[in-house]
Amino acid sequence: MYGLTGDPESWEQRLRELAPDLIEEIHERKQPSTGLPDLEVNGKAVLRFAPNPNGPATIGSVRGIVVNSEYARRYHGEFIIRFDDTDPKTKAPMLDAYTWYLDDCEYLGTVPDRVVYASDHLLEYYEYAKKLILMGKAYVCTCSRDEFKRYKDACEPCPHRDTDVDVNLKHWEQMLDGGYSEGDAVLRIKTDIKHKDPAMRDWAAFRIVLAPHPRPEIGDRFRVWPLLDFESAIKDHILGITHIIRGKDLMDSEQRQRYVYDYLGWQYPKTMHWGRMKIHEFGRFSTSAISEAISDGTYTGWDDPRVPTLRALRRRGITAAAIRKFMIDLGIAETDISLSLDNLYAINRKIVDPAANRYFFVWEPVRMEILGAPDVIATPKYHPGRDDLRKIPAGPTLYVCRTDIEGLEAGDKLRLKNLYDVEITSTEPLVARCIGGTHEAWCATCEKPRYQIIHWVPDEYVSVVVRAPDRMYEGVGETGIVDEQGNVVQFERFGFVRIDSVDTGRVVAYFAHR
RNA sequence: GCUCCGAUAGUGUAGCUCGGCCAAUCAUGCGGGGCUCUCAAUCCCGCGACUCGGGUUCAAAUCCCGGUCGGAGCACCA
Numbered sequence: 001m002y003g004l005t006g007d008p009e010s011w012e013q014r015l016r017e018l019a020p021d022l023i024e025e026i027h028e029r030k031q032p033s034t035g036l037p038d039l040e041v042n043g044k045a046v047l048r049f050a051p052n053p054n055g056p057a058t059i060g061s062v063r064g065i066v067v068n069s070e071y072a073r074r075y076h077g078e079f080i081i082r083f084d085d086t087d088p089k090t091k092a093p094m095l096d097a098y099t100w101y102l103d104d105c106e107y108l109g110t111v112p113d114r115v116v117y118a119s120d121h122l123l124e125y126y127e128y129a130k131k132l133i134l135m136g137k138a139y140v141c142t143c144s145r146d147e148f149k150r151y152k153d154a155c156e157p158c159p160h161r162d163t164d165v166d167v168n169l170k171h172w173e174q175m176l177d178g179g180y181s182e183g184d185a186v187l188r189i190k191t192d193i194k195h196k197d198p199a200m201r202d203w204a205a206f207r208i209v210l211a212p213h214p215r216p217e218i219g220d221r222f223r224v225w226p227l228l229d230f231e232s233a234i235k236d237h238i239l240g241i242t243h244i245i246r247g248k249d250l251m252d253s254e255q256r257q258r259y260v261y262d263y264l265g266w267q268y269p270k271t272m273h274w275g276r277m278k279i280h281e282f283g284r285f286s287t288s289a290i291s292e293a294i295s296d297g298t299y300t301g302w303d304d305p306r307v308p309t310l311r312a313l314r315r316r317g318i319t320a321a322a323i324r325k326f327m328i329d330l331g332i333a334e335t336d337i338s339l340s341l342d343n344l345y346a347i348n349r350k351i352v353d354p355a356a357n358r359y360f361f362v363w364e365p366v367r368m369e370i371l372g373a374p375d376v377i378a379t380p381k382y383h384p385g386r387d388d389l390r391k392i393p394a395g396p397t398l399y400v401c402r403t404d405i406e407g408l409e410a411g412d413k414l415r416l417k418n419l420y421d422v423e424i425t426s427t428e429p430l431v432a433r434c435i436g437g438t439h440e441a442w443c444a445t446c447e448k449p450r451y452q453i454i455h456w457v458p459d460e461y462v463s464v465v466v467r468a469p470d471r472m473y474e475g476v477g478e479t480g481i482v483d484e485q486g487n488v489v490q491f492e493r494f495g496f497v498r499i500d501s502v503d504t505g506r507v508v509a510y511f512a513h514r
Numbered sequence: 515g516c517u518c519c520g521a522u523a524g525u526g527u528a529g530c531u532c533g534g535c536c537a538a539u540c541a542u543g544c545g546g547g548g549c550u551c552u553c554a555a556u557c558c559c560g561c562g563a564c565u566c567g568g569g570u571u572c573a574a575a576u577c578c579c580g581g582u583c584g585g586a587g588c589a590c591c592a
Binding site for chain 2: 033034035050051052054084085086087089090091145148149152153182183184185186195196197198199200201203204206207208209225227228231232247248249250251252253255273275276280329330331333334335336337338339340342343345346347349350353354356358360380384385415417418419439448449453454455490491492493494495496514
């Protein structure tokens with residue numbers, strides 16, 4: 001008998017004698033990894049993202065699109081986008097949002113293999129409802145919400161639970177035919193009325209909604225609509241979904257849906273959930289709250305930089321590659337997270353920096369007269385890593401940032417980047433005199449600049465507005481900016497921006513990050 | 515009230531299934547330095563964590579029990 005004492009080395013030595021092949025196994029475990037964990041796949045992987053198109057894709061939806069499509073890609077499977085648009089009233093779909101979702105998917109580099117509209121398949125849901133009624137697993141309930149809640153909380157069946165199948169069927173037909181009006185009847189799935197978790201007890205699968213559906217091809221054709229748990233359960237099976245990966249908020253959904261799967265003899269897909277995601281920069285947000293703020297003019301639209309939608313990130317120049325990496329690096333831990341977009345910005349910066357041209361943008365501009373200004377053309381590089389040069393003719397009048405000259409006094413000296421050195425002679429109004437050190441002179445000597453380097457914009461400028469999530473910057477920029485519409489550029493000493501529009505000498509840029 | 519999840523540096527994240535090489539990974543952030551005529555990029559160096567209390571064990575981030583904290587569900591929303 002080997003004793004129970006000893007240090008790890010001696011144990012390993014003993015193991016080496018007894019079972020040398022196990023040593024290797026012990027040593028190869030616990031490799032650090034990041035990103036998405038492997039999936040258990042038997043045959044084909046089919047994944048879906050199922051939004052309610054009652055607004056455009058938010059950062060939360062993006063996680064669903066990226067993670068699911070990434071898995072589909074990894075396992076050469078299928079990625080389906082399914083619009084769960086079965087609520088024409090409380091969270092009614094927005095017609096534009098259907099297109100926006102598809103467009104956003106494309107931006108993220110994943111054209112879905114299939115696009116499915118739940119509202120196209122009501123007859124299919126009815127069919128399964130009937131099947132379950134015939135099996136005695138579903139019943140029409142005409143209790144009011146409050147009444148039913150009382151029965152449910154008391155673990156008691158409501159009076160409709162044991163209705164005969166024939167009668168249930170008749171009531172169901174009446175629901176479909178208009179024999180009941182909105183709020184008068186629902187179809188419930190029979191589970192276990194004594195289930196210890198009240199959330200599981202006889203949940204509602206269909207209700208009557210008289211509001212017309214926003215899709216013109218659907219309109220007012222239907223009055224009985226499935227609720228999420230039923231709609232999703234049926235459709236996931238029909239589509240052959242193998243893995244459901246979504247937020248933790250839908251965890252209980254699985255338990256409810258399993259009743260239906262068991263009744264129908266189906267196998268439930270494998271599931272994974274990620275925890276609640278809260279973003280520092282945006283705080284709590286709901287689609288309906290944003291919608292309201294847009295209507296009342298607080299935000300300019302669904303792509304306002306203050307709004308947590310993908311459309312807004314796109315407008316700011318956050319690349320699809322950065323967003324994908326950001327979401328994938330998050331993995332799918334069930335922990336609730338509260339994160340900052342710093343990480344996303346850092347990823348994006350690395351992607352965008354090599355290609356972003358540099359420009360001077362002066363915010364809160366202050367006019368500066370230069371005494372003895374030589375007539376020169378400044379030639380800063382478009383990019384520090386390349387040799388092509390911008391040409392900025394500088395005269396006796398320049399603009400500099402207020403923040404750069406605040407606190408300065410007559411006699412203080414500054415380096416105007418790529419131009420020359422100046423000495424302040426007066427602050428009100430701002431006047432300075434050129435004291436040499438032109439760019440050519442510097443090139444000859446390569447001396448280090450002696451004074452604080454600031455950037456500037458000449459008298460010939462374009463006015464520039466930068467819309468950032470937290471505020472708006474107004475100022476002037478060098479004229480070359482007008483050729484960059486749609487591009488991400490770096491405003492030196494300011495940050496990366498995407499040039500959104502250029503209208504008659506006025507540029508609007510969206511701030512990405514520093 | 516009932517039920518279900520979760521807890522690793524400032525923020526994310528790996529490791530937990532199957533206890534040992536974990537004095538705990540990677541990224542971001544922060545601090546210092548090099549380079550640079552941008553406060554960007556880049557390069558070097560550094561900082562910083564296993565929620566608490568018990569238990570099991572030769573050995574616990576990892577297994578068990580309890581507490582605390584955080585989140586979610588109990589809708590005729592998704």
